[in-house]
Amino acid sequence: MVGNHDLSPAAGRAHTLQEYETLAVPYIQVISRPGLLTPDQLWGLPLQLLAVPWVSRSALLAALGWQADGSGDIYQEMEARLTVLVQDWLAQLDPTLPAVLTAHASVQGAVYGGERTVMLGGDLVLPGSLVRDPRLDYVALGHIHKAQNLNPDAHPPVIYPGSIERVDFGEAADEKGFVLATVSRGRTVVERRVLPGRPFIDRTVELKTSSQVMALCLAALGPAAGLSGAMVRLVVNYPRDLEAQIDEAALRRHCEGALDFHLVRRPQVAASARMPGDHLMGLSPLELLARYWQNDREVTPAQADELLRLAAQIMAAGNGMEGEA
Secondary structure, rough: OOHHHOOEEEEEEEOOOOHOOOOOOOOOOOOOOOOOEEEEHHOOOEEEEEEEEOOOOOHHHHHHHEEEEOOOHHHHHHHHHHHHHHHHHHHHHHOOEEEEEEEEEEOOOOHHHHEEEEOOOOEEEHHHHHHOOOOOOOEEEEEEOOOOEEEOOOOOOOEOOOOOOOOOHHHHOOOOEEEEEEEOOOOEEEEEEEEEEEOEEEEEEEEOOOOOOOHHHHHHHHOHHOOOOOEEEEEEEEEEEHHHHHOOOHHHOOOOOOOOEEEEEEOOOOOOOOOOOOOOOOOHHHHHHHHHHHOOOOOOHHHHHHHHHHHHHHHHHHHHHHHOO
16 A cells, blocks of 8 residues: 555656556555455455555645645545545445455554654544444554554554664664454454564763763763664764864774764853843943953953954944945
């Protein structure tokens, strides 16, 4: 079934699964449009399949002849039309045969990685009541990478099996795998199989002083042997004046056995100097500058004197130009 990552952003382009259709691979059916498949369309398999592939916003806008106006109304219209379509299919089902709904979409109440819950209004979201309809025997969902059952201890199981590999550091702690479902009318048995997947190792180090900068970075990464074959990220928070002491080449040598290594530098910028609010009224621009630099810890007295001299020259030149005008 075609998902959002299988589609080109350019209208009219082929999706990535089209080759299977072109080659007519036996017992593989590519679903690129919503539809209800019966046993006649499933090689005689005693099954009814309600299929909802990814529906792009741009494609629906084009089909409806709408203009994008930045509002959320398009999503509400998409949700309403898909809901009516699926309910119509449910009314057509043969009650003696098992029915499976498969959809590449978000479902209300699902959780993205990082415990962020799907909400209505920001994207195409199917209602939870629609996928929990008792006329269904199994709901197989794609799009969200976090494994979850949206109808636990009830029928039908509503399953996001999740991706079989971690795709970014937001999924570093997620368990990956797939689901085997034995589907029959009124009863479905679900078995989850866990896969090891490629490890994502995410480390953070806080540098306070110039003492042992590289030792602390290497200690945060851990032994090189433990990084083999992993996606590794090291986030370094440090005062800006320690920039030159972070030896990226040495860190990359330490992580040469990793599948990939990301070094994220986060220099800490000193807060802007703030002048006290008292006794500022009536001061000249040069006097205000002098007060400002007195409160800026990164400007030495000698630098402040030089800056004031240059500022006086600039102001004098400006006043001279105004007099000529």
